[in-house]
Amino acid sequence: MDEIDRALIARLQQDATTPYAALGQEVGLSGAAAHERVRKLRERGVIRRTTIDVDPVAVGKGVLAYVMVEAATWMGDPDTGSALEALPWVEEAHIIAGGASLLAKVRASTTADLQRALKDIFAIKGVTGTQTIVVLETFFERPVAVDV
Secondary structure, three states, rough: HHHHHHHHHHHHHHOOOHHHHHHHHHHHOOOOHHHHHHHHHHOOOOOOOOOOOOOOOOOOOOOOEEEEEEEOOOOOOOOHHHHHHHOOOEEEEOOOOOOOOEEEEEEEEOOOHHHHHHHHHOOOOOOOEEEEEEEEOOOOOOOOOOOO
């Protein structure tokens, strides 16, 4: 990946609807060349998907929590990943080092919904406990830095 690829990625992270002609112009390529570069980045898995950024509060998902999941057994198997992925309020799930085995990012409409989510997480095979951090305010979120 070179500087042009990094610049294309950085620009697409700002606005994924930017036309290829404009992308090319910004990095010194034709629109067709920019399109080909982006296609190759997708093929290589560098660009995993194209999406939109939705305001969670505007769609009724104003409760954000990070849940550290404690377990009696190794939680890095596909069954655990599938069980977490099946829970619609779990946005992210990560195997972590430390006192907990997993870290899950959870969004809910209300604290009652968060409680239901925690019960469902606790019901996953091997889970022995959870520690939950409820976010009161988010200063910022940023995309992956590509070091342009």
